[in-house]
Amino acid sequence: MSADQLLAKLRSTLGEKAVVTDPDVLDANRNDEATFCAAGVPLVLVRPGTTAEVQEVVRAAGEYGVPIVTQGARSGLSGGANAIDGCILLSTARMNRVLEISVEDQVAVVQPGVVNADLSRAVLGQGLFYPPDPSSWEMSTVGGNIATNAGGLCCVKYGVTGDFVRGLEVVLASGEVVRTGRRSVKGVAGYDLTQLIVGSEGTLGIVTEATLALRPAPEAALTAAATFLSVEEGVAAAAAVMASGLRPSLLEFLDGPTARAIQNYRDMGLPENVGSLLMAQSDRGPRAAEDVAAIAEICTAHGAAEVAVASDAEESAMLLEARRLVHYALEPLGTTLIDDVAVPRSKLVALLTGITEIGTKYDVLICCPGHIGDGNMHPTVVFDRSDPAAEARALEAFGAVMELGLALGGTITGEHGIGKLKRQWLAQELGPVGLRLQRDVKAAFDPQSLLNPDKLFL
Amino acid sequence: MSADQLLAKLRSTLGEKAVVTDPDVLDANRNDEATFCAAGVPLVLVRPGTTAEVQEVVRAAGEYGVPIVTQGARSGLSGGANAIDGCILLSTARMNRVLEISVEDQVAVVQPGVVNADLSRAVLGQGLFYPPDPSSWEMSTVGGNIATNAGGLCCVKYGVTGDFVRGLEVVLASGEVVRTGRRSVKGVAGYDLTQLIVGSEGTLGIVTEATLALRPAPEAALTAAATFLSVEEGVAAAAAVMASGLRPSLLEFLDGPTARAIQNYRDMGLPENVGSLLMAQSDRGPRAAEDVAAIAEICTAHGAAEVAVASDAEESAMLLEARRLVHYALEPLGTTLIDDVAVPRSKLVALLTGITEIGTKYDVLICCPGHIGDGNMHPTVVFDRSDPAAEARALEAFGAVMELGLALGGTITGEHGIGKLKRQWLAQELGPVGLRLQRDVKAAFDPQSLLNPDKLFL
Ligand SMILES: Cc1cc2nc3c(=O)[nH]c(=O)nc-3n(C[C@H](O)[C@H](O)[C@H](O)COP(=O)(O)OP(=O)(O)OC[C@H]3O[C@@H](n4cnc5c(N)ncnc54)[C@H](O)[C@@H]3O)c2cc1C
Ligand SMILES: Cc1cc2nc3c(=O)[nH]c(=O)nc-3n(C[C@H](O)[C@H](O)[C@H](O)COP(=O)(O)OP(=O)(O)OC[C@H]3O[C@@H](n4cnc5c(N)ncnc54)[C@H](O)[C@@H]3O)c2cc1C
Numbered sequence: 001m002s003a004d005q006l007l008a009k010l011r012s013t014l015g016e017k018a019v020v021t022d023p024d025v026l027d028a029n030r031n032d033e034a035t036f037c038a039a040g041v042p043l044v045l046v047r048p049g050t051t052a053e054v055q056e057v058v059r060a061a062g063e064y065g066v067p068i069v070t071q072g073a074r075s076g077l078s079g080g081a082n083a084i085d086g087c088i089l090l091s092t093a094r095m096n097r098v099l100e101i102s103v104e105d106q107v108a109v110v111q112p113g114v115v116n117a118d119l120s121r122a123v124l125g126q127g128l129f130y131p132p133d134p135s136s137w138e139m140s141t142v143g144g145n146i147a148t149n150a151g152g153l154c155c156v157k158y159g160v161t162g163d164f165v166r167g168l169e170v171v172l173a174s175g176e177v178v179r180t181g182r183r184s185v186k187g188v189a190g191y192d193l194t195q196l197i198v199g200s201e202g203t204l205g206i207v208t209e210a211t212l213a214l215r216p217a218p219e220a221a222l223t224a225a226a227t228f229l230s231v232e233e234g235v236a237a238a239a240a241v242m243a244s245g246l247r248p249s250l251l252e253f254l255d256g257p258t259a260r261a262i263q264n265y266r267d268m269g270l271p272e273n274v275g276s277l278l279m280a281q282s283d284r285g286p287r288a289a290e291d292v293a294a295i296a297e298i299c300t301a302h303g304a305a306e307v308a309v310a311s312d313a314e315e316s317a318m319l320l321e322a323r324r325l326v327h328y329a330l331e332p333l334g335t336t337l338i339d340d341v342a343v344p345r346s347k348l349v350a351l352l353t354g355i356t357e358i359g360t361k362y363d364v365l366i367c368c369p370g371h372i373g374d375g376n377m378h379p380t381v382v383f384d385r386s387d388p389a390a391e392a393r394a395l396e397a398f399g400a401v402m403e404l405g406l407a408l409g410g411t412i413t414g415e416h417g418i419g420k421l422k423r424q425w426l427a428q429e430l431g432p433v434g435l436r437l438q439r440d441v442k443a444a445f446d447p448q449s450l451l452n453p454d455k456l457f458l
Numbered sequence: 459m460s461a462d463q464l465l466a467k468l469r470s471t472l473g474e475k476a477v478v479t480d481p482d483v484l485d486a487n488r489n490d491e492a493t494f495c496a497a498g499v500p501l502v503l504v505r506p507g508t509t510a511e512v513q514e515v516v517r518a519a520g521e522y523g524v525p526i527v528t529q530g531a532r533s534g535l536s537g538g539a540n541a542i543d544g545c546i547l548l549s550t551a552r553m554n555r556v557l558e559i560s561v562e563d564q565v566a567v568v569q570p571g572v573v574n575a576d577l578s579r580a581v582l583g584q585g586l587f588y589p590p591d592p593s594s595w596e597m598s599t600v601g602g603n604i605a606t607n608a609g610g611l612c613c614v615k616y617g618v619t620g621d622f623v624r625g626l627e628v629v630l631a632s633g634e635v636v637r638t639g640r641r642s643v644k645g646v647a648g649y650d651l652t653q654l655i656v657g658s659e660g661t662l663g664i665v666t667e668a669t670l671a672l673r674p675a676p677e678a679a680l681t682a683a684a685t686f687l688s689v690e691e692g693v694a695a696a697a698a699v700m701a702s703g704l705r706p707s708l709l710e711f712l713d714g715p716t717a718r719a720i721q722n723y724r725d726m727g728l729p730e731n732v733g734s735l736l737m738a739q740s741d742r743g744p745r746a747a748e749d750v751a752a753i754a755e756i757c758t759a760h761g762a763a764e765v766a767v768a769s770d771a772e773e774s775a776m777l778l779e780a781r782r783l784v785h786y787a788l789e790p791l792g793t794t795l796i797d798d799v800a801v802p803r804s805k806l807v808a809l810l811t812g813i814t815e816i817g818t819k820y821d822v823l824i825c826c827p828g829h830i831g832d833g834n835m836h837p838t839v840v841f842d843r844s845d846p847a848a849e850a851r852a853l854e855a856f857g858a859v860m861e862l863g864l865a866l867g868g869t870i871t872g873e874h875g876i877g878k879l880k881r882q883w884l885a886q887e888l889g890p891v892g893l894r895l896q897r898d899v900k901a902a903f904d905p906q907s908l909l910n911p912d913k914l915f916l
Contacts, residue, residue, distance in 0.1 A: 188657045191899055416646075
């Protein structure tokens with residue numbers, strides 16, 4: 001059967017406007033934010049508005065044997081939403097409604113295309129809190145967050161996206177709809193397919209609705225920040241904060257190269273010889289001031305060169321500014337390859353030392369910001385893409401960081417996922433039996449391999 | 459091939475002492491605490507001491523086509539560990555070592571047969587806290603807790619067993635070993651098979667090792683307790699506590715019939731006309747006193763008849779005594795069938811009203827204690843087993859409670875699992891597509907259906 005027949009079918013079921021074949025639009029939608037990652041040329045971009053329309057698309061795709069790549073906001077960092085040649089790009093952009101916010105049950109029911117920040121603001125308006133807060137929260141969608149099990153700044157206290165997913169509506173590769181999970185807090189009826197779909201990067205099913213757990217909104221957070229002359233001191237201070245039972249609602253780290261890049265981008269008063277920078281928050285309302293003072297003390301006790309404590313929300317935001325500038329400060333320096341290793345906290349010094357050695361060995365700049373409270377770092381290889389030799393060295397360094405993470409008992413990805421970018425390292429992390437088991441699960445859900453088939457596995 | 463050959467093989471690989479065929483011992487090990495649930499006659503009970511020995515048992519079982527039922531402490535309440543005719547009972551009792559406690563990484567690595575309380579005490583000795591605390595913690599094993607995703611009293615604040623499982627070592631039906639998950643806090647490499655094994659009731663694999671997350675130990679908790687003349691007031695007070703952001707570390711409920719049964723069992727000064735009883739704890743150290751006072755105030759504002767607040771750990775334990783006596787107070791009244799429905803909190807009054815109606819309709823006593831903060835209740839049908847008519851009515855009431863839970867948008871099981879007892883209601887909760895998907899997952903893991911084959915599915 002021909003592509004034209006498929007397009008005609010899609011147009012007749014979804015309507016002309018929801019079926020896009022304009023080459024410019026297709027080209028603009030071929031890839032996510034892992035710009036370095038190869039992307040194919042899609043056949044068509046569809047924008048279904050309902051679960052039933054998603055089912056129609058999947059059934060048509062099955063009939064014509066055409067793969068489907070689901071796309072949220074395409075803010076992903078591993079090529080998970082990248083097009084496959086001849087595929088259907090299925091955008092959830094039109095399914096962007098918050099269907100319900102229940103104050104009593106502390107849940108929200110949403111469509112997948114809702115932008116994280118829109119949901120967060122909507123529930124805040126009712127005195128509630130949706131904790132998952134990837135830095136991309138102003139653009140990324142809840143569906144994408146679920147499909148990648150996105151983390152964020154506050155997971156050190158509250159957990160990741162999956163910890164807030166109670167139940168899902170999912171369109172399967174067969175075109176059938178399944179509801180997994182529950183609305184109640186607890187539930188153990190059968191296998192936990194909800195958490196299996198979470199983080200499955202569009203390869204097991206298309207999320208068309210989610211029931212999310214909310215919490216009472218905390219008060220505004222206060223911030224403490226500290227600079228250290230060495231990496232070791234900053235890491236030790238972070239470990240001490242985590243051991244203290246203080247439960248910071250944010251604990252972020254910047255290494256020396258990252259801090260210097262930020263200082264060059266905008267004068268934040270960071271000294272040239274800074275070895276590491278730690279930022280922490282507490283959102284425990286009346287106790288927050290006490291908490292950040294205690295954190296500041298821990299930093300001082302661990303040899304901090306300078307410590308600052310905010311006394312209100314405005315000062316807090318200022319102290320966090322450096323963290324927010326990372327993305328922009330690195331951009332002018334070159335193309336970036338962002339690693340996402342997570343290691344047990346006891347291995348953080350070994351990780352950071354090893355990263356410096358890798359930078360030296362491959363002669364590339366590696367800046368290392370990270371969610372240090374969770375041991376999840378983002379070593380970022382910065383290089384000149386117009387120089388093929390530099391690019392080759394950058395790729396080797398990128399891989400070497402993952403090997404190092406694995407050697408230290410960690411994982412190659414703490415929150416960004418495998419996508420297309422890290423497929424070759426997945427086998428190494430999972431081992432042959434684990435990899436086969438994962439493929440068996442994929443086959444059980446999607447025997448025809450219709451859903452995002454060139455992702456996760458090589 | 460004969461059973462004798464299988465036994466000879468087991469003896470030669472595990473040693474004589476680890477292979478038990480004494481009929482009395484076999485009989486004593488045929489079932490868990492769901493005594494009402496049918497159990498078959500096992501062929502043999504094996505007690506492997508290592509992962510390699512578990513592999514040998516599974517391989518032998520596969521060769522001879524004999525099913526395996528894994529058993530922890532057999533404290534389960536749904537027949538999940540019940541024998542199947544001619545099966546191998548695989549007890550994890552000898553694999554009971556805590557392999558590692560890491561203060562720095564806040565993790566413990568344990569064998570599956572470790573008793574929950576032994577682990578909890580061991581980590582407390584290092585200033586750490588393993589939150590999952592099923593009431594059976596002095597007997598149940600961590601392996602059993604993982605396989606049922608056990609809840610407990612403190613999940614209202616800390617979450618259930620699965621929330622503390624980072625990684626697993628699992629022997630698959632093929633006899634192969636797989637390691638899932640991670641030791642680091644975060645990790646999203648591939649599908650989350652760890653959470654798929656959690657709650658799988660011994661049907662997907664045998665857990666032989668677990669890496670568990672720990673937290674810094676909180677201070678001793680303080681307790682508040684309140685009696686109400688009606689169910690509605692107690693439920694409303696519980697809802698207000700949950701909405702308040704106070705984060706109690708325990709929030710338990712007893713309905714009138716349960717409170718009266720306890721009062722008859724031991725004089726706790728509970729008035730005859732008690733409609734409901736609420737118990738709450740806070741473990742926020744210096745703030746606990748403030749918290750329980752605030753909870754007491756909420757109870758008073760919601761019409762509590764009597765409110766008591768403990769000022770120290772001893773008084774706290776006394777106030778919780780009623781909760782601890784439920785099991786013993788109901789025992790003399792008859793045989794019990796324990797439901798485990800969980801509903802969205804907004805449906806609790808409807809659930810409790812409905813349960814009273816079911817009790818009247820089927821002329822049985824239903825006592826309803828529960829983890830009210832999570833909406834997870836344990837309506838317990840008490841009946842005289844020597845009276846077949848009463849037994850028949852009790853079974854109908856038991857099922858009617860599950861139907862009610864489902865009708866209210868809840869689940870038939872919040873923490874005890876499906877096992878053998880609730881298989882016929884699972885299909886109703888999951889629907890045909892969900893059920894088929896679950897079976898497909900089972901088939902992907904265990905194509906020969908060797909592992910606990912008569913559990914979960916009919
Ligand atoms: C500046 C910046 C900061 C970032 N910060 C963070 C951070 O702090 N933490 C973090 O974890 N990530 C972060 N990211 C990465 C990215 O934002 C997250 O991975 C996010 O969850 C992706 O959401 P999305 O809507 O953009 O999904 P997309 O990129 O469109 O898709 C991501 C994956 O999910 C699948 N998918 C999307 N929607 C669905 C659906 N409805 N059903 C099934 N599959 C679906 C896609 O097929 C793809 O595999 C950041 C990215 C940027 C650019
Ligand atoms: C008095 C009492 C109070 C209770 N309170 C609670 C409570 O508060 N919360 C709660 O959730 N439950 C409670 N329970 C139920 C029970 O204690 C839990 O389900 C517990 O998790 C079972 O652990 P176990 O070691 O006894 O497992 P078992 O009963 O031996 O087995 C339970 C299931 O797990 C499987 N299994 C066991 N070990 C493994 C393994 N290593 N690998 C794979 N599968 C395995 C078995 O095949 C079976 O399906 C209570 C029970 C009693 C009797």
